[in-house]
Amino acid sequence: MKIKQLIPYLLLWGTQALSALGSGMTSYALVLWLYLRSGSALGTALLSVCSYAPYVIMSIFAGALSDQWNKKCTMLVCDLLAALSTVIVFLLIKADALNAWHLYILNALNGLMNTIQQPASEVATTLLIPKNYYQKTSGLRSFSQSLNSILTPILATALFAFAGIDAVIAIDLITFAFAFLTLLLLIQIPENNGSKQESEKLLTAARQGMAWLRDNPLILTLILYLGCINLVASVYDAALPAMILSKQNGGETVLGIVNTCVGVATLVGSVLVTLLPAPKNRVKVISFALLFSMSSENFLLAFGKTPLIWCIGAVLGWLFIPLMNANLDVIFRSSIPLNMQGRVYSCRNTLQFFTIPIGFLMGGLFVDKVFEPLMAAQTANSLLVSLFGENKGAGAAMLFFIIGIVGVLVCLIFNLRLQKYQWCENTLSR
Numbered sequence: 202m203k204i205k206q207l208i209p210y211l212l213l214w215g216t217q218a219l220s221a222l223g224s225g226m227t228s229y230a231l232v233l234w235l236y237l238r239s240g241s242a243l244g245t246a247l248l249s250v251c252s253y254a255p256y257v258i259m260s261i262f263a264g265a266l267s268d269q270w271n272k273k274c275t276m277l278v279c280d281l282l283a284a285l286s287t288v289i290v291f292l293l294i295k296a297d298a299l300n301a302w303h304l305y306i307l308n309a310l311n312g313l314m315n316t317i318q319q320p321a322s323e324v325a326t327t328l329l330i331p332k333n334y335y336q337k338t339s340g341l342r343s344f345s346q347s348l349n350s351i352l353t354p355i356l357a358t359a360l361f362a363f364a365g366i367d368a369v370i371a372i373d374l375i376t377f378a379f380a381f382l383t384l385l386l387l388i389q390i391p392e393n394n395g396s397k398q399e400s401e402k403l404l405t406a407a408r409q410g411m412a413w414l415r416d417n418p419l420i421l422t423l424i425l426y427l428g429c430i431n432l433v434a435s436v437y438d439a440a441l442p443a444m445i446l447s448k449q450n451g452g453e454t455v456l457g458i459v460n461t462c463v464g465v466a467t468l469v470g471s472v473l474v475t476l477l478p479a480p481k482n483r484v485k486v487i488s489f490a491l492l493f494s495m496s497s498e499n500f501l502l503a504f505g506k507t508p509l510i511w512c513i514g515a516v517l518g519w520l521f522i523p524l525m526n527a528n529l530d531v532i533f534r535s536s537i538p539l540n541m542q543g544r545v546y547s548c549r550n551t552l553q554f555f556t557i558p559i560g561f562l563m564g565g566l567f568v569d570k571v572f573e574p575l576m577a578a579q580t581a582n583s584l585l586v587s588l589f590g591e592n593k594g595a596g597a598a599m600l601f602f603i604i605g606i607v608g609v610l611v612c613l614i615f616n617l618r619l620q621k622y623q624w625c626e627n628t629l630s631r
Contacts, residue, residue: 209388210329210338216380217322218345220280223376225349226357227287229460230369232442233361233453235301242443242597244301246565249438251308253558256316260550272325273390277381279318284377286310291370319550320543325390327534327542339530343471343523350464354457362453410544413537414552419619420536423487423529424553426615430491432556432563433608436600437499439564444502444597445511451594455508462515470523483528488616490525494518495608503602506590564600572596 228248236245286307293299330338360369414421445451445459480486498518505511537545573596579586589598 206331207329207334207338209390210326211341212383213325213329213388214338214341214345216383218349220376220380221345222349222352222356223373224283224287225353226360226369227290227373229353229357230361230366231290231304233358234366235304236442236446239301241565242439242568243562243565243570245442246439246561247301247305248308249435249561250558251305252312252315253554253561255309255313256319257551257555257558259313259316260319260547260554270321272321272328273384273388275321276318276325277385279314279321280377280381280384283311283314284374284381287370287373287377291367291374294365294367294370316550320546323546324539324542327539328391332535335531335534339474339527341471341475342530343467343474343526347464347467347469347471347523350467351461352464354460354464358453358457410541410548413541413545414548417536419484420533421552422615422618423484423532424549426487426491426611426619427529428553428556429611429615430495430608431554432560433495433499433604433611435557435560436564436567436604439561440568440597440600440604441502443565443568444594444601447592447594447597448590449592449594450506450508455511458508459511459515462512463519466516466519467523470520474523474527477524479531480528483532484619486528487525488612488619490521492609492612492616493521495605495612499601499605499608503598503605504588567600568597572599575599 232245232248235248236242239245290299290303290307293303326338356372357369360372414424441459442456445456446453448455494517498514501510501514501517505514533546533549534542573593576585576589576591576595576599577593579591581591585599586595589595589602
């Protein structure tokens with residue numbers, strides 16, 4: 202297999218990764234902007250709630266549209282509308298008129314565009330990649346995501362501190378323009394002839410995706426497993442800025458360092474994915490990676506008192522996540538028929554990601570309304586203070602302890618259930 206067959210995919214991957222870096226910097230800077238003005242974990246968590254809510258609600262129908270629409274045109278239109286929302290934020294900032302509610306509305310628009318674009322992008326990726334390159338290209342995607350995780354907090358924090366949030370958004374728009382023009386002018390995405398069919402009602406197509414999942418219980422169980430993990434992970438995402446920005450030895454720079462450690466860990470994991478041979482049982486790899494992540498990072502964040510311990514937790518929690526993602530990706534792409542991928546991926550998105558806005562909302566509420574007031578009411582020599590610290594941020598630390606326990610229990614329960622599917626081992630090892 203000659204590498205030139207991967208050139209269209211590599212062009213798409215590289216430019217989209219660059220655009221994702223710009224978008225990630227904007228999202229990161231907006232979290233800083235909002236939390237520094239409001240001091241509310243719930244307020245910043247609502248940014249993600251608004252992004253994911255339309256994504257979850259509409260995803261089950263988006264795949265049916267994706268299977269019928271031209272993939273390239275769908276991606277271009279969605280990218281353009283998402284960029285328009287970023288331009289609106291930029292203009293509001295220049296006019297000194299940006300408010301939190303503006304961000305909530307625009308994040309909801311971005312979430313809707315991502316809902317339609319994501320299944321089209323997944324199918325386009327499948328069409329551009331030779332089958333025997335699935336695992337290695339999944340490693341490339343994890344590599345770019347990891348590199349972005351490293352660069353996003355560093356670049357966003359630096360630009361935010363020295364040039365303001367409008368400079369961050371300007372970089373976002375420049376990277377978008379580069380990716381948009383590359384896709385428009387240089388990349389041809391083949392249409393899947395096998396998927397050409399008469400337009401069908403959205404509910405009918407969505408039912409077809411759900412019916413396929415019911416007939417494939419291993420895939421459905423993996424999706425539900427990831428849905429529960431996403432609930433825990435989104436509570437984590439809501440609590441992390443609240444803890445580190447509030448702690449006496451924390452702040453914006455420390456939050457950036459911890460997030461950079463996440464990126465470094467996933468970068469190393471992505472390199473491992475590209476170098477390691479295919480495992481004998483991909484399901485076992487997924488189960489191990491998630492259990493290791495849930496049983497390490499949350500507890501170190503809960504009990505750690507210094508940035509060094511938080512960074513170690515970030516590394517341990519994210520080191521094997523690219524390995525998990527790559528094996529999950531291979532299972533999905535190898536198992537789902539190409540002409541069904543749009544609608545099945547959309548059903549997957551609804552089932553796997555509907556817990557994310559719930560988790561962000563729960564995380565913000567738990568920090569602001571439950572655990573911070575609980576810790577504020579403790580005496581200086583109490584057991585809870587000795588475990589989780591005092592002052593603002595201690596409540597978020599206590600929440601990390603709770604989600605650590607929940608995460609481990611989720612992994613143990615689903616790992617027992619997945620043992621029923623050991624007969625799939627030979628199929629999934631290919």
